[in-house]
Amino acid sequence: MNEMDPLWAEVEALTEAGQLRRLSGAFARFIGSVGAASPGLTLACVLLSELEGRGHSCLMLDELVDDPVALMGWSVEQWRALAGACAGQPKTVKAWRALLSGASQVWQAGELSFEQPLVLDGERLYLRRYWRDETLVAASIAARARAPAHLAVDAGQVRAWLDILFGSHDAHDADGPNWQKLACAIALRGSVSIITGGPGTGKTYTVARLLALLFAVAPDAGGQRIALAAPTGKAAARLKQSIDKALAELADKVGDQLPLRELTSRMGAARTLHSLLGARPDTRAFAHNRANPLDVDVLIVDEASMVHLEMMAALLDALPAGAMLVLLGDKDQLASVEAGAVLGDLCHDAQAGGYDAATRAYALAASGEAIPPQLQGSAGALAQQTVMLRHSRRFSGPIGQLALAVNAGDVTRAEQVLRDGGDAVHWIENAQQQHVLQLASAGYRPYLEMIDGIEGKQEGAGHDDWVRRVLHSFESFRLLCAVREGEWGVGGLNPAIEQRLESARLIRRRGDWYVGRPVMVTRNDYGTRVFNGDIGLTLADPARPDSLRVYFLEGDEVRSVLATRLRHVETAYAMTVHKSQGSEFAHTVLVLPKAGGAMLARELVYTGITRASRQFTLVSPASAVLAEAVKRKTQRASGLRKMLEG
Numbered sequence: 001m002n003e004m005d006p007l008w009a010e011v012e013a014l015t016e017a018g019q020l021r022r023l024s025g026a027f028a029r030f031i032g033s034v035g036a037a038s039p040g041l042t043l044a045c046v047l048l049s050e051l052e053g054r055g056h057s058c059l060m061l062d063e064l065v066d067d068p069v070a071l072m073g074w075s076v077e078q079w080r081a082l083a084g085a086c087a088g089q090p091k092t093v094k095a096w097r098a099l100l101s102g103a104s105q106v107w108q109a110g111e112l113s114f115e116q117p118l119v120l121d122g123e124r125l126y127l128r129r130y131w132r133d134e135t136l137v138a139a140s141i142a143a144r145a146r147a148p149a150h151l152a153v154d155a156g157q158v159r160a161w162l163d164i165l166f167g168s169h170d171a172h173d174a175d176g177p178n179w180q181k182l183a184c185a186i187a188l189r190g191s192v193s194i195i196t197g198g199p200g201t202g203k204t205y206t207v208a209r210l211l212a213l214l215f216a217v218a219p220d221a222g223g224q225r226i227a228l229a230a231p232t233g234k235a236a237a238r239l240k241q242s243i244d245k246a247l248a249e250l251a252d253k254v255g256d257q258l259p260l261r262e263l264t265s266r267m268g269a270a271r272t273l274h275s276l277l278g279a280r281p282d283t284r285a286f287a288h289n290r291a292n293p294l295d296v297d298v299l300i301v302d303e304a305s306m307v308h309l310e311m312m313a314a315l316l317d318a319l320p321a322g323a324m325l326v327l328l329g330d331k332d333q334l335a336s337v338e339a340g341a342v343l344g345d346l347c348h349d350a351q352a353g354g355y356d357a358a359t360r361a362y363a364l365a366a367s368g369e370a371i372p373p374q375l376q377g378s379a380g381a382l383a384q385q386t387v388m389l390r391h392s393r394r395f396s397g398p399i400g401q402l403a404l405a406v407n408a409g410d411v412t413r414a415e416q417v418l419r420d421g422g423d424a425v426h427w428i429e430n431a432q433q434q435h436v437l438q439l440a441s442a443g444y445r446p447y448l449e450m451i452d453g454i455e456g457k458q459e460g461a462g463h464d465d466w467v468r469r470v471l472h473s474f475e476s477f478r479l480l481c482a483v484r485e486g487e488w489g490v491g492g493l494n495p496a497i498e499q500r501l502e503s504a505r506l507i508r509r510r511g512d513w514y515v516g517r518p519v520m521v522t523r524n525d526y527g528t529r530v531f532n533g534d535i536g537l538t539l540a541d542p543a544r545p546d547s548l549r550v551y552f553l554e555g556d557e558v559r560s561v562l563a564t565r566l567r568h569v570e571t572a573y574a575m576t577v578h579k580s581q582g583s584e585f586a587h588t589v590l591v592l593p594k595a596g597g598a599m600l601a602r603e604l605v606y607t608g609i610t611r612a613s614r615q616f617t618l619v620s621p622a623s624a625v626l627a628e629a630v631k632r633k634t635q636r637a638s639g640l641r642k643m644l645e646g
């Protein structure tokens with residue numbers, strides 16, 4: 001018997017048990033095929049690949065040595081069986097480093113030639129691609145955080161304009177300085193800044209004022225090329241709408257002092273990051289990169305928590321060194337499905353502040369706001385450019401209280417709000433699937449009844465208006481699932497909901513495509529210009545009633561594609577919390593599964609709750625699952641913070 005056989009047998013057993021992706025074993029075999037294979041290297045590769053699938057950008061050797069069971073989320077027996085099959089498994093970080101650095105497939109950070117598929121950087125083992133991306137993000141952000149300002153700023157002038165733009169009525173939050181004003185002043189002084197905060201804390205409100213401030217103080221205001229972007233089409237459209245609205249209100253307020261309307265009319269539409277960077281079919285490379293940088297002076301990126309490591313690296317690579325980057329997002333939201341938790345890592349000091357004397361002096365001079373003593377300190381350069389907005393204006397009722405409790409990991413408080421939340425918050429405990437189907441039927445009835453009405457049969461501009469209303473009605477209610485598979489996941493719920501709607505005569509199915517079917521696009525398709533995450537509704541074509549088209553909203557524009565041309569779509573009565581990021585629904589229903597797992601954590605519940613603007617319903621088939629999820633905080637391994645410090 002080969003010394004590797006017992007290990008492969010255990011890898012196979014874990015795969016069969018659903019604890020490992022098949023890809024993780026295949027990756028380890030590949031590494032073994034391009035150099036000498038040893039049980040230790042193979043084990044490290046299986047674990048690294050598995051963790052990559054769960055969003056980690058590297059394998060932390062100290063975590064592997066200290067608590068492998070917690071790291072992998074397996075049972076003690078499962079880990080023991082795997083580790084026992086790995087002859088000569090290192091027991092210390094030093095021994096792991098020695099084993100890995102001796103392997104020909106591993107490149108050690110700092111060595112000259114670089115062809116290996118794996119990288120060992122201190123106590124972290126990476127797939128080469130992630131190491132490169134993480135290094136690029138860290139170096140670029142660190143350089144920008146230390147770089148001189150995008151504009152030469154006159155603090156007195158900034159302060160005068162901030163007083164005009166914010167007005168005296170919102171000079172102070174009840175419990176501290178006006179962080180919004182402070183954020184504008186701080187963003188203006190650097191080449192990078194981060195404005196983080198929960199929903200309704202005014203991130204967009206603030207950035208609209210930042211743009212106005214920029215127009216007011218930049219010597220060539222009209223020449224500033226401003227780009228707005230977000231990870232998804234929906235988030236981009238929302239950003240543009242909110243900024244346009246805020247700037248129009250501001251234009252009324254400042255009147256002739258600043259030609260705001262003229263300046264903002266030159267600002268283009270908000271774009272997805274893919275489109276901004278020039279994504280091309282069949283390649284991961286973008287048209288814009290270091291050699292062909294973006295043509296922008298100021299770039300605002302919203303929903304930055306959804307930007308994964310590879311995308312952030314591509315964005316920073318393509319951004320000219322002198323341009324100003326402002327990242328907006330909620331650091332407590334779920335990170336992207338793909339590897340990396342970039343915003344969370346970059347916002348490490350946001351809560352505690354850590355503002356140094358220079359920042360405090362500048363903030364006071366440029367905004368008139370004093371940073372409170374408990375937030376003073378000596379955190380790094382990026383922390384000086386990071387502001388957390390702490391007061392939600394839209395979210396103070398029970399939904400906001402619930403979100404806060406979940407975010408703080410306070411199970412008792414969360415359960416209390418869920419039980420006493422009045423009309424805004426409901427909890428269906430020990431639920432049956434029937435409960436979800438009833439909610440779906442009531443929630444989707446309004447748009448389905450609109451479709452059945454006579455209005456949709458007319459052609460022309462009236463039809464577009466009608467489609468818009470139907471889409472808005474559909475968007476007012478949504479079922480969000482924590483998982484994909486099973487009775488409580490999108491896979492089980494979507495067909496069950498279709499059946500329920502059909503028996504209630506709200507839909508009439510004819511094969512896969514039928515009038516009223518909501519779909520989510522699952523893959524970018526450049527031919528039809530639909531992108532991963534776009535959601536549309538299937539409706540009859542008024543010109544050819546026999547043919548079905550899928551209608552999408554792009555901002556306020558209605559656009560449609562022949563249903564049969566859409567190949568990568570799935571039914572979307574129920575969607576995952578991950579896919580719901582960047583969206584908001586008047587009534588959001590969050591469906592938890594019967595049993596939790598490593599992926600069911602606080603950030604997921606928080607993200608689900610904060611999608612609700614007026615009403616939130618939690619459905620849980622087993623009451624303990626909520627407590628389990630709220631107690632679990634996702635930790636994604638990444639070297640970004642360490643690299644930024646170093």
Ligand SMILES: Nc1ncnc2c1ncn2[C@@H]1O[C@H](COP(=O)(O)OP(=O)(O)OP(=O)(O)O)[C@@H](O)[C@H]1O
Nearest residue numbers: 170180198199200201202203204205206242393394
């Ligand atoms: N200082 C303020 N004074 C008055 N209204 C404000 C202020 N800040 C924000 N608002 C209002 O509060 C609401 C929420 O603000 P905004 O949309 O900017 O928040 P956000 O943090 O971007 O939210 P989301 O994360 O949901 O996009 C908006 O209606 C906005 O006009």
